[in-house]
Amino acid sequence: MSVITCVHCGESLTGDLREVPLPLASAEFTGERMGVPLLSQGTYAVSPVTRAVILHPDDAPGTVPHAALGRRGGCCGPDGLGGPNLLCRGCGAEVATEQTDCWMEHLISVDPGCAGIGPARP
Numbered sequence: 001m002s003v004i005t006c007v008h009c010g011e012s013l014t015g016d017l018r019e020v021p022l023p024l025a026s027a028e029f030t031g032e033r034m035g036v037p038l039l040s041q042g043t044y045a046v047s048p049v050t051r052a053v054i055l056h057p058d059d060a061p062g063t064v065p066h067a068a069l070g071r072r073g074g075c076c077g078p079d080g081l082g083g084p085n086l087l088c089r090g091c092g093a094e095v096a097t098e099q100t101d102c103w104m105e106h107l108i109s110v111d112p113g114c115a116g117i118g119p120a121r122p
Contacts, residue, residue, distance in 0.1 A: 002016070003017070003117075003119070003120050004044065004053055006116070007114055009090045010116075013062035014061070017042060021045060035101070036105060037057060038106065052109045054109055060098075060108050061089075062088065062089045064089050065078075066085045066086065070082045071084065071085040075101060078097075078101065083097070085098055094111075094114075095115070
């Protein structure tokens with residue numbers, strides 16, 4: 001088990017998570033009104049291309065939404081197209097992008113320059 005932390009202040013961004021391989025995104029929209037999470041809750045994956053840490057949308061309790069309205073664009077949820085939209089609860093650093101709009105698979109992408117991955121705390 002691992003915990004994702006903010007490299008700026010050491011605050012935990014997540015609880016205990018288990019690493020899994022990054023699944024392939026769906027090739028087409030399923031027709032459902034709301035997208036579905038890319039990963040199961042309690043897991044994370046590291047993108048082999050960007051090195052970003054990918055999370056289930058409910059697995060980042062150590063973050064808070066960005067106050068800038070341009071960062072929270074989307075129709076049914078944030079689409080992440082305006083840049084990082086989650087801040088570290090501890091220090092306020094921009095650490096991640098939530099993508100939970102209806103037309104996309106739901107995930108949180110933690111910037112690899114902001115994420116520390118360490119052992120779960122006892």
